Amino acid sequence: MRCRLSLVVLAIxxxxxxxxxxxxxxxFTEIVIDPKIGEVCYAxxxxxxxxxxxxxxxxxxxxxxxxxQAPTWTKHIILExxxxxxxxxxxxxxxxxxxxxxxxxxxxxxxxxMGTIQWITRGPNPDAKWSIHLISQERSTHxxxxxxxxxxGTPQLVVSPLNRSLDGKPGVRVxxxxxxxxxxxxxxxxxxxxxxxxxxxxxxxxDWDHDGHVDTITASEEGVFLIxxxxxxxxxxxxxxxxxxxxxxLRGAGEVKVGKLNGSxxxxxxxxxxxxxxxxxxxxxxxxxxxxxxxxxxxxxxQGHAVWTADVDGDGRDELLVGHREAxxxxxxxxxxxxxxxxxxxxxxxxxxxxxxxGIAVEDALVAxxxxxxxxxxxxxxxxxxxxxxxxxxxxxx
Numbered sequence: 001m002r003c004r005l006s007l008v009v010l011a012i013x014x015x016x017x018x019x020x021x022x023x024x025x026x027x028f029t030e031i032v033i034d035p036k037i038g039e040v041c042y043a044x045x046x047x048x049x050x051x052x053x054x055x056x057x058x059x060x061x062x063x064x065x066x067x068x069q070a071p072t073w074t075k076h077i078i079l080e081x082x083x084x085x086x087x088x089x090x091x092x093x094x095x096x097x098x099x100x101x102x103x104x105x106x107x108x109x110x111x112x113x114m115g116t117i118q119w120i121t122r123g124p125n126p127d128a129k130w131s132i133h134l135i136s137q138e139r140s141t142h143x144x145x146x147x148x149x150x151x152x153g154t155p156q157l158v159v160s161p162l163n164r165s166l167d168g169k170p171g172v173r174v175x176x177x178x179x180x181x182x183x184x185x186x187x188x189x190x191x192x193x194x195x196x197x198x199x200x201x202x203x204x205x206x207d208w209d210h211d212g213h214v215d216t217i218t219a220s221e222e223g224v225f226l227i228x229x230x231x232x233x234x235x236x237x238x239x240x241x242x243x244x245x246x247x248x249x250l251r252g253a254g255e256v257k258v259g260k261l262n263g264s265x266x267x268x269x270x271x272x273x274x275x276x277x278x279x280x281x282x283x284x285x286x287x288x289x290x291x292x293x294x295x296x297x298x299x300x301x302x303q304g305h306a307v308w309t310a311d312v313d314g315d316g317r318d319e320l321l322v323g324h325r326e327a328x329x330x331x332x333x334x335x336x337x338x339x340x341x342x343x344x345x346x347x348x349x350x351x352x353x354x355x356x357x358x359g360i361a362v363e364d365a366l367v368a369x370x371x372x373x374x375x376x377x378x379x380x381x382x383x384x385x386x387x388x389x390x391x392x393x394x395x396x397x398x
Contacts, residue, residue, distance in 0.1 A: 025341055025353040026313055028378065028391040033073050037061045037388055041381030044388065046368045047092035047101045049076075055370050058103070059381055059388050060087045065105065065120065065130075070370060073390075078130045084108025084116050093146045093155060095119050095183050104157050105132075106141040115141030117159055119183065133184050135177055139165050147205035147214045149176050150191060151229060157188070158216060160203045169195040174203070174216065174227060193234045194218075194227050201254040201274045208239075208258075219253035219270055223291070224282065240282045241291050243272040253280070259309030259318035267347045268292065269320050271304035277329075279304070279322055279340070283347045297340065297350045298322070300330030305383075306337075306365035312376045312393065317342045320350070323362025325383045335361040337380050337391075361385045 034041075038061030047067070049056045054070040065079035065087065079087075089106040096102060102121045109115040115138050120130040135157070142162040146155040156176040164171050174193040180186035199221035208215045208226050216227040217239065224240030242252035254274030259267050261283075268282035279298035282291075306323035313319060320340040327333045337356040343349040355378060365380040375393035382388070 025339060025351075026375070027394040027396055028355060029394055030356070030359075031073070031390045031392060032387060033057055033068050033390050034059065034066075034075065034388040036386045037066070037381070038064060038386065040383045040386060041363055041388055042086070042088050043090050043364045044366060044379050044381040045090055045092055046366065046370070046379070047103075049101055051100060054372060055368060057370065057379060057388070057390065058090065058092065060090050060105070062086050065090065065103065068388075070372075078122070079105070079120055079132070080129060082129065082132050083118060086110055088115075088142055089144045091144045091146050091157065093157075095179055096121060104135070104144055104146070106144055106159065109141050109162070114139055115161065117141055117144070117157075117177070119157075121184075135188050136175075136190065138173065138175065139163065140172075142200075143202050145203070145205060147216070149193065149205065149214050149216055149227075149229065150178065151213050152178070154179065156191075158193070158203065158205070160200050160218065162199065162201060164198050165195075171195050171197040171220075172200045174200070174218065194225075194236055196236065197222050197225065199248060199252065199274055202256060204257055206258045217256055217258065217268070219256035219274075221248050221252040221274070223252050224256055224268060224270060238291050240268055240270065240280070241294055242270070243276065243278060243280075245273065249273060249275075255304065255307040257307050257309045257320075259320065260311075261317050261342065261347050262345045265345065265347070267318075269307050269309055269322075271301075271307055271322065272296075275303050275305065277301050277304065279307070279320070281320075281347055281350070295348055298338075298352065300332075301328045301334070302326040303335070306362050306380070308365055308367045310367035310376050312339065312367060312378075313341065314375075315341075317345075321365055321367055321378060323360075323365045323380055325361040325363055327358075332357050334358060335384075337362055337365060337378065339378070355391055356380070356389070359385070360387055360389050 043060040057068040087107045088109045117135045140162040161172040177188040197220040223242035253270040255271040301324040303326040304324045308321040309318040360382040361384040363383040378391040
């Protein structure tokens with residue numbers, strides 16, 4: 001499938017320019033990696049699973065973990081009906097230090113109001129299912145990733161639940177689990193980074209304040225917050241207001257990523273509110289104060305559920321990949337996948353390009369070079385469409 005624009009006439013929708021020009025958007029060829037992964041594709045990620053130097057595709061369904069071997073995309077099922085149903089998130093890391101990729105997995109997130117956090121590792125037989133090792137349990141475990149937020153020199157598994165726990169705290173426990181010396185048998189030490197936010201749908205990691213330490217940025221009902229380490233404790237700072245509304249489900253943000261403009265200038269990209277209709281860009285205020293300046297660049301989605309930033313067209317500015325999982329209200333209804341290109345150094349003018357209109361109800365998406373040609377490709381997993389698709393960057397523009 002080639003990248004095409006939403007309209008054939010010049011139109012302004014919010015601050016997004018939709019026009020009959022390619023404006024740096026590369027051409028993409030669509031590959032259906034899996035036409036039916038299961039009932040839903042909850043998550044996708046990337047990893048060199050077999051250690052051959054090529055980046056493989058990894059996807060999670062309600063009861064399976066599977067990877068698709070580059071470059072033929074042959075499917076390998078490594079976990080099936082071995083963890084609580086409804087696997088919701090996955091993160092790749094060499095957990096046991098044997099030089100091979102393992103995975104952390106969040107599961108059972110809607111079963112009896114509980115969630116399980118575990119990691120899986122392979123055995124000597126490459127065709128056998130992998131083994132599960134429990135790390136912890138936490139109500140509504142929802143997102144995870146590896147990052148050294150404690151500053152120990154070794155990444156921790158950072159987990160953010162969706163809803164507040166039942167321990168009397170006002171919000172969810174954003175948790176960092178240190179990998180134990182014997183990760184299969186020993187307890188993983190836990191540090192709670194924050195417990196003040198609710199309906200925390202996603203988080204990301206970056207050294208936001210340039211102090212040499214990795215920070216956590218969250219998207220929740222309360223907005224967009226930075227969780228950063230000061231001495232031996234963690235503090236939160238509001239970076240973005242999120243959407244405003246009378247009800248909790250109409251407030252805040254649900255997805256967040258950090259992107260770069262030219263030079264050292266950065267922006268935050270969000271979907272607002274959780275499972276929302278809008279895409280917002282946050283850029284520095286003229287006076288440098290917080291919260292950041294909020295600019296809405298898209299308002300016609302339904303059930304927005306994925307955002308990613310990367311310099312896809314090689315112009316020095318990051319593009320914004322966005323997906324939603326239900327038909328929207330605009331001319332291009334979707335559900336689908338879009339690429340927004342930034343047209344100015346201030347991050348205020350964006351052009352929307354349609355990658356997939358109606359062919360995938362996006363639950364998760366990311367950007368990576370899956371073909372090894374030096375160009376970023378797009379990967380997405382579908383909820384109602386139950387599929388996994390790769391959009392290969394052909395370069396150029398039209």
